[in-house]
Amino acid sequence: MVKNRQSIVKFDxxxxxxxxxxxxxxDLNLSIETGEFLTMLGPSGSGKTTCxxxxxxxxxxxxxxxxxxxxxxxxxxxxxRGIGMVFQNYALFPHMTVAxxxxxxxxxxxLSNSETExxxxxxxDMVQLSGFGSRRPAQLSGGQRQRVAVARAxxxxxxxxxxxxxxxxxxxxxxxxxxxxxxxxxxxxxVTVVYVTHDQSEALTMSNRIAVFNDGxxxxxxxxxxxxxxxxxxxxxxxxxxxxxxxGQVESVDGAYCQxxxxxxxxxxxxxxxxxxxxxxxxxxxxxxxxxxxxxxTTGDNLVSGRVExxxxxxxxxxxxxxxxxxxxxxxxxxxxxxxxxxxKGNQVQLAWAADDCRALDTLQDTSIPA
Amino acid sequence: MTQVPSDVIRTADGTPLRLSLQRTQFQSRLRALMLxxxxxxxLTVTFILPILDMLYRSIDNxxxxxxxxxxxxxxxxxxAQGGELPDEAVFEALVRDMQAAFKDKTLGRVGRRLxxxxxxxxxxxxxxxxxxxxxxxxxxxxxxxxxxxxxxxVSVWRLIxxxxxxxxxSYFLASSDLRLNDQGEIARQPEPRRIYVTLFYxxxxxxxLITALCLLLGYPVxxxxxxxxxxxxxLLMILVLLPFWTSLLVRxxxxxxxxxxxxxxxxxxxxxxxxxxxxxxxxxxxKTGTLVAMTHILLPFMILPLYSVMKxxxxxxxxxxxxxxxxxxxxxxRVYVPNTVPGIGAGCIxxxxxxxxxxxxxxxxxxRTGTFISNFIAVHISESLxxxxxxxxxxxxxxxxxxxxxxxxxxxxxxxxRLG
Numbered sequence: 001m002v003k004n005r006q007s008i009v010k011f012d013x014x015x016x017x018x019x020x021x022x023x024x025x026x027d028l029n030l031s032i033e034t035g036e037f038l039t040m041l042g043p044s045g046s047g048k049t050t051c052x053x054x055x056x057x058x059x060x061x062x063x064x065x066x067x068x069x070x071x072x073x074x075x076x077x078x079x080x081r082g083i084g085m086v087f088q089n090y091a092l093f094p095h096m097t098v099a100x101x102x103x104x105x106x107x108x109x110x111l112s113n114s115e116t117e118x119x120x121x122x123x124x125d126m127v128q129l130s131g132f133g134s135r136r137p138a139q140l141s142g143g144q145r146q147r148v149a150v151a152r153a154x155x156x157x158x159x160x161x162x163x164x165x166x167x168x169x170x171x172x173x174x175x176x177x178x179x180x181x182x183x184x185x186x187x188x189x190x191v192t193v194v195y196v197t198h199d200q201s202e203a204l205t206m207s208n209r210i211a212v213f214n215d216g217x218x219x220x221x222x223x224x225x226x227x228x229x230x231x232x233x234x235x236x237x238x239x240x241x242x243x244x245x246x247x248g249q250v251e252s253v254d255g256a257y258c259q260x261x262x263x264x265x266x267x268x269x270x271x272x273x274x275x276x277x278x279x280x281x282x283x284x285x286x287x288x289x290x291x292x293x294x295x296x297x298t299t300g301d302n303l304v305s306g307r308v309e310x311x312x313x314x315x316x317x318x319x320x321x322x323x324x325x326x327x328x329x330x331x332x333x334x335x336x337x338x339x340x341x342x343x344x345k346g347n348q349v350q351l352a353w354a355a356d357d358c359r360a361l362d363t364l365q366d367t368s369i370p371a
Numbered sequence: 372m373t374q375v376p377s378d379v380i381r382t383a384d385g386t387p388l389r390l391s392l393q394r395t396q397f398q399s400r401l402r403a404l405m406l407x408x409x410x411x412x413x414l415t416v417t418f419i420l421p422i423l424d425m426l427y428r429s430i431d432n433x434x435x436x437x438x439x440x441x442x443x444x445x446x447x448x449x450x451a452q453g454g455e456l457p458d459e460a461v462f463e464a465l466v467r468d469m470q471a472a473f474k475d476k477t478l479g480r481v482g483r484r485l486x487x488x489x490x491x492x493x494x495x496x497x498x499x500x501x502x503x504x505x506x507x508x509x510x511x512x513x514x515x516x517x518x519x520x521x522x523x524x525v526s527v528w529r530l531i532x533x534x535x536x537x538x539x540x541s542y543f544l545a546s547s548d549l550r551l552n553d554q555g556e557i558a559r560q561p562e563p564r565r566i567y568v569t570l571f572y573x574x575x576x577x578x579x580l581i582t583a584l585c586l587l588l589g590y591p592v593x594x595x596x597x598x599x600x601x602x603x604x605x606l607l608m609i610l611v612l613l614p615f616w617t618s619l620l621v622r623x624x625x626x627x628x629x630x631x632x633x634x635x636x637x638x639x640x641x642x643x644x645x646x647x648x649x650x651x652x653x654x655x656x657x658k659t660g661t662l663v664a665m666t667h668i669l670l671p672f673m674i675l676p677l678y679s680v681m682k683x684x685x686x687x688x689x690x691x692x693x694x695x696x697x698x699x700x701x702x703x704x705r706v707y708v709p710n711t712v713p714g715i716g717a718g719c720i721x722x723x724x725x726x727x728x729x730x731x732x733x734x735x736x737x738x739r740t741g742t743f744i745s746n747f748i749a750v751h752i753s754e755s756l757x758x759x760x761x762x763x764x765x766x767x768x769x770x771x772x773x774x775x776x777x778x779x780x781x782x783x784x785x786x787x788x789r790l791g
Binding site for chain 1: 696709
């Protein structure tokens with residue numbers, strides 16, 4: 001197998017089972033590049049945290065090999081891997097002060113006192129907590145603890161840092177602030193970060209690449225914009241961002257496009273993504289902001305009528321929920337610049353969208369996706 | 372709005388806020404008091420008062436003064452250090468006191484009380500009591516001296532003189548293997564009567580050993596209990612608690628069956644040839660027996676507080692330590708153990724205080740060398756009937772426990788202790 005010179009971590013056909021009956025991770029192949037911010041995103045139970053634990057060394061892989069800097073690490077104990085880790089509940093040691101917490105990885109590495117102090121000081125400075133060294137973790141606020149946890153994972157200058165839902169316990173404002181903070185540190189230090197979260201907006205704002213997990217399999221590995229705009233399957237389309245789904249059957253295939261007949265009879269032209277031949281069932285995926293409420297005379301790839309069910313005023317835009325082709329949860333975002341008098345509850349309106357914005361994906365067996 | 376400091380904040384109707392608050396809180400305080408009142412009354416009667424009574428008994432010395440009232444008054448005029456016998460008045464008072472006490476059948480108590488201090492006093496008073504009945508007129512001195520020549524001994528009179536006060540230090544001195552000699556100075560007890568200091572040392576030392584053993588044995592078990600999956604750990608917990616639900620006597624006597632020279636363990640050792648038939652090990656009725664049985668009995672008191680503390684330590688602490696580069700051992704010593712200190716403290720102080728006052732097990736399996744101070748307190752309470760000495764020993768034990776508790780508070784902090 002040809003090894004990517006740039007890759008720092010490589011999962012090679014990794015499988016994991018806890019009970020010997022079911023696979024939590026099914027044949028994982030993933031290469032993480034040096035210096036990148038890779039997020040493992042997925043609903044709970046999708047296997048993302050298990051992946052992280054295998055990488056950290058707290059869970060053995062049942063099959064396959066994990067490489068760190070091209071060295072197999074399956075048999076390397078966690079403390080010899082030199083991987084920094086930020087835990088969900090911070091895992092700061094309550095019996096030590098902040099400075100002692102930060103010095104811990106340096107002390108076990110037997111660094112000199114002066115070097116340890118200098119590094120602790122520097123890293124405190126980096127997370128803007130200078131002067132907090134003598135406090136106990138219990139005396140800090142949630143955001144400050146989070147900063148200490150990040151600082152502690154970085155103080156021994158690891159090349160790779162793992163973060164397991166580190167912002168889960170923070171409130172919304174603080175979470176956003178910390179997202180920027182972590183992003184800034186990542187860019188300043190050039191350290192490779194593997195980040196686990198179930199929050200898709202967090203993943204989109206922070207990551208270079210996102211691996212969307214479901215059911216022990218990476219559904220799609222791509223940059224945030226590709227993931228959002230070109231989801232490869234119905235799961236990713238639904239999990240990332242807001243999405244309108246229409247069920248139908250492929251009527252004809254025409255190069256990169258296909259014609260789909262919906263259950264209610266409408267024929268839609270869509271990008272052929274995850275379907276191959278005529279007669280296949282498919283889910284059409286359509287972002288709410290790509291649909292326009294069109295005047296009656298407009299022509300376009302797709303013209304479908306819908307009935308307005310609900311209008312939600314959100315200031316900069318209006319969220320319109322309609323019934324379209326039997327789907328009662330069809331959402332369109334109408335910009336507030338357009339003055340639309342025709343939009344009132346119960347009205348029949350004409351919707352238009354381009355074939356390029358409408359993707360014909362596979363059908364989703366399990367429709368229940370946790371948010 | 373600015374408030375002048377002297378101004379009182381008032382509620383809408385003008386009553387001071389503090390007063391209103393007190394009024395509204397009074398009801399709930401009253402209810403709280405009513406709820407604890409029965410228990411408080413119960414504890415006062417059954418626990419606090421007996422302890423105070425015991426503390427008083429350890430210095431109480433009213434026997435001599437109440438049974439020989441005239442003597443205690445008249446003897447005050449005597450020069451105790453002079454070396455001369457008291458004068459006629461004291462002898463007359465003693466004879467009259469003895470006559471009255473003999474009639475009331477209380478004279479034996481004085482004899483017994485003084486016998487604690489000086490052997491032979493009991494028989495002296497018994498003999499004199501019978502014979503003073505005939506004495507009706509002076510000279511009392513000659514007649515009493517004629518009844519028993521021990522009345523010639525100045526130290527007998529010094530003893531009466533010394534113990535005529537309402538309080539005495541002799542019980543506490545006796546508890547420390549000390550006594551007042553004839554000159555009224557503190558001196559050590561004669562060699563064969565020095566037993567209590569050794570016993571106190573043994574009690575403390577053995578309790579320490581038992582505590583250490585419990586910690587050593589209990590810590591890994593608690594760790595296992597706290598880290599295993601719930602179903603397995605529940606099963607193990609039942610095994611830990613099982614001895615709790617078994618009678619203390621049953622557990623102690625089963626150790627006798629196991630450890631005695633003809634017992635299970637010795638039979639096994641002889642059978643596999645580790646120990647020759649004629650040199651079976653003496654593992655019971657000595658220190659070993661006490662140590663083994665008490666460690667077993669007190670182990671749950673160590674495991675439970677440890678477990679409850681360990682249960683609260685998230686697994687991520689150890690993982691974090693490992694990911695930061697600490698070996699499993701370093702992570703355990705530097706991160707896990709410090710976080711279990713409240714449990715260690717609680718378990719140790721619980722086991723230590725329980726074992727320092729333990730009675731049944733040392734009494735059954737301790738033999739001669741494995742008994743504790745509590746066994747001697749029991750002897751003085753129920754056999755020798757020297758309650759004063761028992762009280763003094765108990766008071767010292769109480770003081771030792773309190774001192775250790777304060778010491779523990781100083782070092783570890785009682786607020787750090789967690790019992791579950």
